[in-house]
Amino acid sequence: MGIIREVQYDANSFTIMITPTYSGCPAMYLIKEEIIHNLESQGIMNYQIETSLAPPWTTDWMSDEVKAKLKDAGIAPPSNNIICPQCDSSEIEVISDFGSTACKALYKCNQCNEPFHHFKQI
Known part of the structure; x- marks a missing residue:
């Protein structure tokens, strides 16, 4: 990271x-x-x-390998274009600006209906 x-x-x-x-x-x-x-x-x-x-x-210090591992773990990596880590849909909505930790936000995918965390871009 x-x-x-x-x-x-x-x-x-x-x-x-x-x-x-x-x-x-x-x-x-x-x-x-x-x-x-x-x-x-x-x-x-x-x-x-x-x-x-x-x-x-800063999230700029994250390697592409780390971002791929976050996605594999079901967490959307930091990006301006957030996509669902489960189905790669961009049809998403914010549930909460804060997830399980301050560095993550909680989203829901409107395509597969799965909730997911997004690692905030800093």
Whole structure:
């Protein structure tokens, strides 16, 4: 998702700099735990994980691969032309500007009648 900003290695220690998608992002704890799990599963025990809020994260940092994974998970990726991730229809309506987290909005597809989240473009 482009939140890992920098990885440094110095004197047998790694420093990983991450930026949240939003201030107060509820996923940051899980993201840090996943980073720790991946480091330690590779035998890396000497590390620091730091958070940087500047510059602020933007959806421009998301790769096409990440956007495809969001769509595969049923979440419409950030875009000015929102389409249903289930049936690719553009016949959609906003249900709520906020979904399960502040970075997502809740939509409904009028073609397949399925609700879905849209990752807001920032």
